[in-house]
Amino acid sequence: MLLARVAGTVVCTRKDPGLADTTLLVIQPLNTDRSPSGRPLVAVDSVGAGAGEDVFYVRGREAALPFLPREVPTDAAIVAIVDHWHRG
Amino acid sequence: MLLARVVGTVVATRKDDKLVGAKLLVARTTDPSGKDEPAYVVAVDTVDAGFGDRVLIVSGSSARMAVGQKDCPVDAAIVGVIDTVEMA
Numbered sequence A: 001m002l003l004a005r006v007a008g009t010v011v012c013t014r015k016d017p018g019l020a021d022t023t024l025l026v027i028q029p030l031n032t033d034r035s036p037s038g039r040p041l042v043a044v045d046s047v048g049a050g051a052g053e054d055v056f057y058v059r060g061r062e063a064a065l066p067f068l069p070r071e072v073p074t075d076a077a078i079v080a081i082v083d084h085w086h087r088g
Numbered sequence B: 001m002l003l004a005r006v007v008g009t010v011v012a013t014r015k016d017d018k019l020v021g022a023k024l025l026v027a028r029t030t031d032p033s034g035k036d037e038p039a040y041v042v043a044v045d046t047v048d049a050g051f052g053d054r055v056l057i058v059s060g061s062s063a064r065m066a067v068g069q070k071d072c073p074v075d076a077a078i079v080g081v082i083d084t085v086e087m088a
Helices: A061-067 B060-065
Strands: A002-015 A023-029 A041-045 A054-059 A076-081 B002-010 B024-030 B036-045 B054-059 B076-087
Touching: A002 B054, A023 A076, A023 B076, A041 A061, A041 B002, A054 A061, A061 A076, A061 B060, B002 B036, B002 B076, B024 B054, B036 B054, B054 B060, B060 B076
Parallel strands: A041 A076, B036 B076
Antiparallel strands: A002 A023, A002 A054, A002 B076, A023 A041, A054 A076, B002 B024, B002 B054, B024 B036, B054 B076
């Protein structure tokens, strides 16, 4: 799982039925010093995150698991909102 | 998931049996503002996207969760046609 910041939202009217009623957010992965790391991506939100919040997200096939028994075709899902983090 | 823009089509006569009937599109990845990036991907289209459309692409094994892709040899599927991307 990786840290990211919610940077925006995506609206799709025409989409896979598995994505119906999901929230699609643009997230920017972060380094532990909170600087941007790599390119932004789109993730399905499972925890009610909003713009500007720090979150962590899971990639790959596991990204669909928070939505079981629904089958949501996604390769990235936000699974937690970060309260704070500390790098020793 | 990746933000991308449809830039072309792929026609292949000799292909895996599971790909028969699949619509294959060439898509160029974009940043959230819609600016093209150098990378591109060939993706199977499940939402009837068209040339020039901004689309959402799911990659890796999750692509097989898109409609009709069960057990198909695909690692990228177009699962949404983007109306808008709003950045915070």
